[in-house]
Amino acid sequence: MNGLMHLPILPVVLPLFAGIVLLALRNAPLRLQRGVSLAAALALIPLAITLLQSVGDGTLLVYALGNWVAPYGIVLVVDRLAAWMLLTTSLLAVFALLYALRGIDAQGRHFHVLFQLQLFGLNGAFLTGDLFNLFVFFEILLLASYGLLLHGGGRQRVKAGLHYVVINLVGSTLFLFAVGTLYGVTGTLNMADLSVKLAAIPPEHAALVQSAALLLFGVFALKAALLPLYLWLPAAYAHTSAPVAALFAIMTKVGAYSILRVYSLMAGDTAGPLANLLDAWLAPLALATLALGMLGVVASTSLRQQAAYLVVASIGTLLLAFGLHSVDAIAAGLYYLPHTTFAAAALFLLADSISRARGTLADRFESGPEMPRARLLGGLFFVVAMAIAGMPPLSGFIGKFMLLKAALGSPLTPWVWGVVLATGLVSMIALARSGSLLFYRTHTAHDPASLEAPTYAALAPVAGLLLLVAGLVIWAGPVSDYATATAAQLLRPQHYIEAVLGAAPRPPEGRASGGMPLAGTAP
Amino acid sequence: MEMLIALVIGVLTAGGVFLALRGQTFPVVLGLTLMSYAVNLFLFVMGRLAIGVPPVISDAAAGYTDPLPQALVLTAIVISFGMTAFVIVLSLKARAELGNDHVDGLQRNEDRHA
Numbered sequence: 001m002n003g004l005m006h007l008p009i010l011p012v013v014l015p016l017f018a019g020i021v022l023l024a025l026r027n028a029p030l031r032l033q034r035g036v037s038l039a040a041a042l043a044l045i046p047l048a049i050t051l052l053q054s055v056g057d058g059t060l061l062v063y064a065l066g067n068w069v070a071p072y073g074i075v076l077v078v079d080r081l082a083a084w085m086l087l088t089t090s091l092l093a094v095f096a097l098l099y100a101l102r103g104i105d106a107q108g109r110h111f112h113v114l115f116q117l118q119l120f121g122l123n124g125a126f127l128t129g130d131l132f133n134l135f136v137f138f139e140i141l142l143l144a145s146y147g148l149l150l151h152g153g154g155r156q157r158v159k160a161g162l163h164y165v166v167i168n169l170v171g172s173t174l175f176l177f178a179v180g181t182l183y184g185v186t187g188t189l190n191m192a193d194l195s196v197k198l199a200a201i202p203p204e205h206a207a208l209v210q211s212a213a214l215l216l217f218g219v220f221a222l223k224a225a226l227l228p229l230y231l232w233l234p235a236a237y238a239h240t241s242a243p244v245a246a247l248f249a250i251m252t253k254v255g256a257y258s259i260l261r262v263y264s265l266m267a268g269d270t271a272g273p274l275a276n277l278l279d280a281w282l283a284p285l286a287l288a289t290l291a292l293g294m295l296g297v298v299a300s301t302s303l304r305q306q307a308a309y310l311v312v313a314s315i316g317t318l319l320l321a322f323g324l325h326s327v328d329a330i331a332a333g334l335y336y337l338p339h340t341t342f343a344a345a346a347l348f349l350l351a352d353s354i355s356r357a358r359g360t361l362a363d364r365f366e367s368g369p370e371m372p373r374a375r376l377l378g379g380l381f382f383v384v385a386m387a388i389a390g391m392p393p394l395s396g397f398i399g400k401f402m403l404l405k406a407a408l409g410s411p412l413t414p415w416v417w418g419v420v421l422a423t424g425l426v427s428m429i430a431l432a433r434s435g436s437l438l439f440y441r442t443h444t445a446h447d448p449a450s451l452e453a454p455t456y457a458a459l460a461p462v463a464g465l466l467l468l469v470a471g472l473v474i475w476a477g478p479v480s481d482y483a484t485a486t487a488a489q490l491l492r493p494q495h496y497i498e499a500v501l502g503a504a505p506r507p508p509e510g511r512a513s514g515g516m517p518l519a520g521t522a523p
Numbered sequence: 524m525e526m527l528i529a530l531v532i533g534v535l536t537a538g539g540v541f542l543a544l545r546g547q548t549f550p551v552v553l554g555l556t557l558m559s560y561a562v563n564l565f566l567f568v569m570g571r572l573a574i575g576v577p578p579v580i581s582d583a584a585a586g587y588t589d590p591l592p593q594a595l596v597l598t599a600i601v602i603s604f605g606m607t608a609f610v611i612v613l614s615l616k617a618r619a620e621l622g623n624d625h626v627d628g629l630q631r632n633e634d635r636h637a
Contacts (some may be wrong), residue, residue: 132598143609155621162613183591
């Protein structure tokens with residue numbers, strides 16, 4: 001166990017150090033930079049798997065930084081949810097990076113530094129057990145994302161980037177207002193401690209903490225691109241470079257993760273004035289997001305825009321699952337989360353290859369020249385579209401099926417069934433229309449030399465992401481068991497609270513310093 | 524005293540929101556800055572207002588003020604400073620690339636197809 005002592009902090013520290021090393025290597029040959037970046041991204045996968053295995057039986061790893069225990073010190077907490085998010089992120093990052101290595105990383109400066117810092121922010125946000133550090137890691141991942149979004153430059157990118165930056169800065173300000181209010185009332189920012197303190201809040205402060213909690217929900221909804229706060233997303237995602245858009249497929253899920261984490265702790269069944277605070281909001285808004293996102297998918301004029309609206313629709317499905325607030329529904333959401341992340345990323349990467357193969361027409365939905373290697377591109381597009389639309393036998397179908405089954409018995413059942421099934425059909429029609437336009441309604445190219453044939457190296461990351469999607473089907477049993485266990489753990493926050501607040505400081509030994517993971521008992 | 528601080532935060536926030544909703548990038552940047560001032564002040568007073576008492580332990584102290592909001596606000600100031608610097612550079616870049624300082628850029632024909 002001693003070797004694993006510092007394991008929880010490694011997913012945070014490793015990308016940070018990789019980023020710093022890459023900054024020092026900024027004048028080194030590109031091959032060296034690529035090697036370091038890829039090695040650092042690859043190393044996150046075994047780390048995430050090890051963490052997943054060590055929390056798989058229901059224990060929690062609590063890492064107290066500098067050996068200052070909660071609620072006074074800062075803690076990192078690994079539970080099933082955090083490990084799940086870490087694994088999803090690390091797998092996604094490797095494929096996004098592999099695609100970037102084909103030359104996109106050389107279009108501007110510091111791509112690899114920003115990429116690693118983005119991973120640093122993401123992993124930190126998933127691991128932190130404290131609200132203020134959630135804010136700090138949000139800022140880190142946002143600042144890195146601003147740089148990545150604008151990577152390569154160009155007018156459209158700058159225009160979309162400005163909106164993205166300004167709206168996220170407003171979001172950060174609101175986050176701080178909410179954090180300040182919660183601290184002012186409860187005197188703590190540790191999420192486990194907040195959960196305890198909020199349950200015993202005097203009634204005269206109830207309105208204050210409710211408004212702070214809803215303000216916080218607004219901020220997370222902005223990050224997750226929930227209706228009506230999704231307007232920044234389509235332009236930003238459609239105009240950035242393909243590997244960045246692919247990596248950003250996890251960014252909206254950070255908002256969804258935060259909603260799940262914070263409200264499972266702060267607004268559970270026993271949380272005093274905040275009990276079930278979001279029930280009235282989350283599911284209806286998610287349904288509306290899903291419906292409106294799908295209208296955007298139908299109305300899109302280019303493939304990348306369509307992919308961006310599919311991200312909006314997927315966040316609707318995901319938050320719908322979280323909003324139904326039962327073990328089965330949350331488990332469905334957690335199964336759906338990696339699926340939709342990988343499928344959306346694959347579509348962004350594939351859209352880039354398609355766009356290059358169509359010359360000046362790029363990814364616009366207009367009848368164009370016949371693409372080189374059209375069969376291969378078309379075949380991949382078919383599989384990606386099947387995955388995104390939720391057709392059997394791919395994992396989107398299983399995720400949606402689990403969601404529909406979990407919705408039975410909820411007062412929203414007719415709405416959930418109606419909207420999820422209708423949007424599934426609409427997405428299938430929209431993607432079929434895009435595919436037939438891109439691949440069938442073509443003419444012979446006048447100038448075949450101007451069209452760039454996709455290389456196998458460019459399509460390998462897409463195929464890799466599709467293999468992950470297939471893996472979710474092949475191992476659907478263990479994955480859904482894990483998701484159900486995670487959901488059960490989230491809905492019983494007492495165990496999390498006890499593990500965080502009951503952690504004792506580690507006795508000094510030799511010159512050792514740092515924290516110690518304390519294993520709680522299985523729930 | 525509490526009323527005065529509350530008014531200051533309220534006026535700063537209102538001014539910030541108003542400016543952030545303008546159409547040119549410069550007022551938007553100013554608005555974001557005012558909002559970050561407001562929220563920094565807000566975070567700072569969340570430890571309650573106390574005059575002339577130390578935040579760190581000393582033998583002579585009659586009472587203490589809460590040190591944590593001071594640490595939080597330092598972090599928040601650094602972050603908002605960095606973000607403001609970034610958004611200023613970005614709006615200058617947008618001014619250069621788009622040819623005007625409107626937040627949506629000026630419509631050009633090529634944009635309709637992109």
